[in-house]
Amino acid sequence: MESSIKEVYKVAKEELSHxxxxxxxxxRLEQIEFNKQEQVWxxxxxxxxxxxxxxxxxxxxxxFERIYKKLKINEAMEVTGLYMFNEAG
Amino acid sequence: MILxxxxxxxxxxxxxxxxxxxxNHKRTSIYEEKxxxxxxxxxxxxxxxxxxxxxxxxxxNLLNNFKNSHKYNYYLVVKKLVSxxxxxxxxxxxxxxxxxxxxxxxxxxxxxxxGEDCEFIITSDxxxxxxxxxxxxxxxxxxxxxxxxx
Numbered sequence: 350m351e352s353s354i355k356e357v358y359k360v361a362k363e364e365l366s367h368x369x370x371x372x373x374x375x376x377r378l379e380q381i382e383f384n385k386q387e388q389v390w391x392x393x394x395x396x397x398x399x400x401x402x403x404x405x406x407x408x409x410x411x412x413f414e415r416i417y418k419k420l421k422i423n424e425a426m427e428v429t430g431l432y433m434f435n436e437a438g
Numbered sequence: 439m440i441l442x443x444x445x446x447x448x449x450x451x452x453x454x455x456x457x458x459x460x461x462n463h464k465r466t467s468i469y470e471e472k473x474x475x476x477x478x479x480x481x482x483x484x485x486x487x488x489x490x491x492x493x494x495x496x497x498x499n500l501l502n503n504f505k506n507s508h509k510y511n512y513y514l515v516v517k518k519l520v521s522x523x524x525x526x527x528x529x530x531x532x533x534x535x536x537x538x539x540x541x542x543x544x545x546x547x548x549x550x551x552x553g554e555d556c557e558f559i560i561t562s563d564x565x566x567x568x569x570x571x572x573x574x575x576x577x578x579x580x581x582x583x584x585x586x587x588x
Binding site: 354355358359375376377378379380381382395397410411413415 | 568
């Protein structure tokens with residue numbers, strides 16, 4: 350199980366490295382679950398990006414914001430889906 | 439005092455019930471028994487630990503669905519923690535005074551509100567950790583600790 354989690358972590362990190370500066374984004378594995386019915390790993394990761402869309406409602410906006418994404422990774426360790434994810438859900 | 443958030447309290451409760459449960463629970467599936475033991479070590483003694491009624495409510499809503507002997511074990515662990523730790527009540531209106539409410543919601547905004555007066559906060563919520571650090575609050579970040587071992 351632990352080796353599987355590490356492998357899934359690496360695959361997800363590699364996939365996201367095409368989209369973000371992985372080393373400077375505080376990339377994190379947040380959740381992981383194996384869906385037996387679909388035979389896929391459901392993975393939630395997060396990372397920081399510059400906050401370029403600060404809300405006028407906020408007096409204090411952080412210079413960065415944390416983005417959450419959900420990935421589906423099959424047993425062959427291939428990414429089959431990358432989705433938006435709301436951490437509250 | 440040390441302030442603990444919901445997801446970190448869930449790790450603590452599950453670990454006190456049986457450290458092997460941590461890997462099997464959906465909310466804590468990335469963690470290992472080692473994370474629980476490190477968390478206990480960081481806390482030291484439970485009388486240093488403080489939480490909010492909101493945190494206990496969220497924790498119970500997420501965990502109170504055990505069956506049979508696990509249910510009684512859950513009750514015993516919660517009873518022990520509630521008796522040995524302390525709770526601080528803050529009115530919901532105080533959360534609404536904080537800008538972070540729009541991003542973090544009631545409970546985490548209240549944690550930020552009193553986190554400044556604590557030795558450090560314990561969280562396994564990356565966004566809360568981001569906000570706490572930005573506000574100069576010392577953080578024991580359980581997610582970060584776990585990710586450092588991948």
